[in-house]
Amino acid sequence: MSKAMERRAKFREELILAAERSISAGGLAGLKTRELAREIGVANGAVYNLVEDMDELILRVGSRTLGRLDAALTAAESDGPASPRETLVRIAVAYCNFAAENLELWRALFEHRMAPGKPVPEWAISEQMDLFRHIYRPLAALFPNRSPAELGVTARSLFSAAHGMVLLGLEQKLIAVPVEALREEIAIIVGAMVDGLTAMHD
Template identity: 45%
Template structure:
């Protein structure tokens, strides 16, 4: 066997990494359903049983992939926030930011379709709770919206704003989800973009009216 002598813990981490990579590329190539133990072992260059020395089962591996995808998604959204511009008014700027955030979400989903879909498609066996760290990772997405939302509805109490943020996120998520859903005939990307602009703008305007 070639390879430099590595400490056991390094080897473990390395294997973990390789398995996540293998699962990622399988998902991206043929969807969540193609994550099978034997192909995974082959791609990661390890024995079948080795998988279970670093992950308790395939679900745990898939959640590790999800965590990585969420990190990348967050980074992608952060990038979009930096593209600020001077705007007429603070509410105008906030509205603009909301739209950008939504478009960035669409871009990510489009560019990494299968991985993004796997995030929501994957379900744990009945009765098994989602780990707290994964829930927290997802909750951070809502917080991003919440921050941008602040100037639009300044009078709204914090908890209600959190709920509103979740709702806005959900609405955009629905647009992207069904827009890219092949079951319904995928929408043209530019059409989808326009629709997101239209709906998010409409929501933002509608929200402003209720401000007082």
């Protein structure tokens, strides 16, 4: 790699880290290219020599967030022997904990919208969809006769239920729920959903 390419890669990484800090502190609304450029020591226009546009920058920050979420879910899965049901509960609780501890970065994953007419890149979609393996695997153990398509629908449904609880529970409004109580409720409800699905297929 040439010196120029090394320099560009260094500034690109610094830009992504600066954007991550900015989103973590103030959400997507506080993300300003001028401030990011000043922080990493480049001209404002140079930001777009490092990333294509703000969409790419936000997606690159999201990629780092998804990587840490993946690690958190993997750690929850690996935390001692567990039945498929218990694994699903652990994953849901770990998801809640991650969201609470990384609130603005987690919100940014769902609040960001691409520029009109611009599709989400395949690499970003692939990273998002890969996380469903954490739900898919225990479901496949619970329901070995289900097709991959059926398991995929159930995995997305379970995620939607848990995500909705976390999203509403962490809102800083009247509906906000203390994290400890939210964690307990998610464990109960995800366990009950899995029990219900299992009973339907007995």
